[in-house]
Amino acid sequence: MILGLDVGGTHTDAVLLSTNGIEAAVKVPTEPENLFNSVLSGFSKLLEGRDPKQVERVVISTTLTTNAIIEQKMAPVAMVVSAGPGINPEFYRTGEHYYAVSGSINHRGREKAPVNEMQIQDIAKEIKKAGIEYVGVVSKFCVRNPSHEILIRRILNKHVKKVFLGHHVSGNLNFPRRIATTHLNAAVFSLHKNFFEAVEKSLEEKGITVPIQILKADGGTMSLAASMHFPAQTVLSGPAASIMGAIPYAPEGQDAIVLDIGGTTTDIAFLVDKTPLLEPVGIRRGQYKSLIRSLRTDSKGIGGDSALRIKDGKLTIGPDREGPAMAFGGPCPTPTDALVVLGLMNEGDTQKAKEGIHSIAKALGMADEAAADHIFRTCCSVILKKTFEMIDQINSQPVYTVHDFLEGYKLSPRKILMLGGPARFFADKIQDMYQIKTIAVPESSVANAIGAALARTTCEVTLNADTEQGIVTAHEEDFAEPISKSFSEDNLIETAYTLLTEKAENAGADTDDLDEVEVVEFQEFNIVRNFSPRGKIFRAKMQLKPGLIKGYESVLNTVS
């Protein structure tokens, strides 16, 4: 049996799955001040009267790091960055203890200016004096040559608890994002460590001894041990859990839209042949930009509890929530009340819902039912408008080769999968309004926990081979090897595959899932100087795609 648990903002959902389907599902209220309790009560309820030895896999998704960021409850971190020529690194200051130091590496990974060791020693003393225990070190182009970061760590190591290096967070180029991501890893490390060590201990006490897997923002899992190096990857795993939960119902060989309607927001994501689309570089949320691999999601501030108001004679929906729907004792009319008035939803206090919608209808000069329908339609069209905007944006993404320009994939979804409380009402309405096949995902209220339970391990490796300099590297994996002039594309792909499978196994991947590998990027360039070829540059990125572990999907399909 496998167990998935997702701690959300209001509820903690947990499911137990076997090859027969859903064995048990529970929902407990989340205690925002004590997430540990939420996790434990989820586990306890789920395992009541069951043999813990039957549990073969445990995947947990929490809002721990997300909350820490929102509530600014992060540990103080010092950042040491070396930039070299380019944009002033002061722009990326993360806090008081931010040191822009000398040293420079260029785009080919060649050292252009050395590290000033004296300067680093002085900084080490300052950091220690300030009582800071965690440090991030990032140098520009460290993914091409991490030697400066390694040297700086060596100097800092004995003065602090842990040093996080920029080249470990991602193989992607992007210095400002690397600074932000390294900082985040360092800032949530102790919180993450304490929390999950406690979880692991109490699960052991309950008799669950299988290794714990943690859900990441890219909809994949990593082992608890791997998560200690990259705790920031757990941020925003909640939306990812839900999207993964929709995959069993996605059409094969076609594109689909996933809409998760919550209390105040609707999350929007896309599946291509059952595989979720990823952010091209990393998580973005407003001004915050990172190198954290993530599913491509966006949200619109409309949900079942969004406050309905009239402004200048026009209806506004959300983006805030004043409380639950009036039908459930709330202070202000909501889209849920409209569903009650329309007779679609048979729960709650109908009279109260009518009162709420009537106030809106009066202001709009409409009959109550017509107003409720207008509210419902407006919700659908606002969400779909945002969805279509995202599709346009994805389809207008820049490409860098003639081939990609001419062959570029165009996303054109044929099906909408809906999750969340009011999903089934919205599904019918959207299908009616837009003539796109739309379904509510079965067991949609615990789809997030199912998604977590079934998510497979994901990872990515980035390789750079330079036959002029005679080296192939994947610095993110601490890998560098000499190569000959005749090193080829095949050699690179083979090296990438070896590194990827090794990384995946270390992160807890099942060997059955190791065939879900794809080359995400490949480029080859001749290096020419003075009109004669000097060698080649090869670049490759290979990933273990997000998706579901084998053997359970068919079971869920029979449930539906």
Add this chain to the structure above:
Amino acid sequence: MLKASHKTGLVFFPAFDWAIDPTHPEREERLLYTQDQVTEEGVFDIQGIVEYKPELISNEDIRRTHFCVPDEQSVTTESHLISGGGAKAIADAVMQKEVKNGFALVRPPGHHSMRVSHGGRGFCHINIEAVMVEYIRSRYGVKRIAIVDTDCHHGDGTDDIFWHDPDVLFISLHQDGRTMYPGTGFTGELGGPNAKGSNLNIPLPPGTSTEGYLYVIRNCVLPVLDAFKPDIVVNSAGQDNHYTDPLTNMNFSAQGYAQLTTLLKPDIAVLEGGYAIEGALPYVNLGIILAMAGLDYTGVVEPDYDPDRLKQSVSITDKIKKTVDQVNAYWSQREQMREKAGTPGDILVRHREIFYDTDNIFERQKEKIRVCRDCGGSFQLDSKATPGRHVLGVHIPINACDACKEKGYEFYDRADTDKYHRVYLQDRPKDSYEIKE
């Protein structure tokens, strides 16, 4: 948080799968390190910088500018159409005011490509800026456009295309033609009889440094632009004036390029040449992008930059001053020069020989133009390429007066199809293109 002072559009199309041939300077690798630098700096994350996807330009777009012989397909590849489409995408973004200005970092380049194109010249097959300018005029009705070409090679293609056009001011700064391909672009080359002075060529001596370039911008280019009052300024932003460029002998720097951009304030910049792909382009392009976006670029310095070593000699400074004085004198006499060029209604004849170094083609041209004070004047080009074809192209300018329109049709109707492989009519007022065989 880094925020541009206004919105700046970027098209980045490095054509990572296109080269003239594997070891040619115009090859896949050319913008690789620029892409690395720009990506590592997080340029596309800067608030206010908007990345656009190139479009494909159509035959219709090309036909406003070129007579492609025998046709557009034979002269271009997809990469030319995308590169041109990159410039077009930026033009749309700027003209529709989605952004204040924009930079198309595209390849292959275009500024050596002339109105008649039998093939590749100086790594160029079609002139992407000229195609963009004609698109802007037809689509948005813009009247006056200035093109400032800062590539180290004379922009002879653009010079040729707008030679007779008084509404397009073309200024080229380049290394002296006696020491550099294509061997043209001397101060006396000022445009056709109806447009004298609307083409200005500023040859600079080898060894010109940042100081010299900025002197020309401040003392010649900016005052001329002030007087011309263009609606739009386009910069053909070649980067081969750099002190490390393998094909040229100049001493310009990333800081210099950024300052030039700040002074010139182009609405649209389009990348041209530049072959110091590792040591110069990453820094120069970053400098130009930051300058376009109004961001601080003081930290954008080549790792081996040494301003003392790059200082220009006193004799070079003197030569540059003399050239600038000469060009300014021509500019101030432009009206008189046009008066003297001929009597309206006269037909003037010009013979030219053009060599296509990239494709090894030799072309002979005989041009006939109607002298006119009211418009750029219709003209016909008799062009014979070896190896290649013999064609005739007739151009009626976009702002043509009735007499010139009539003359253009007369040129076209009278052309003997037995004599030519094809006869083309570029009717800009109607925005149409006709071919007879």
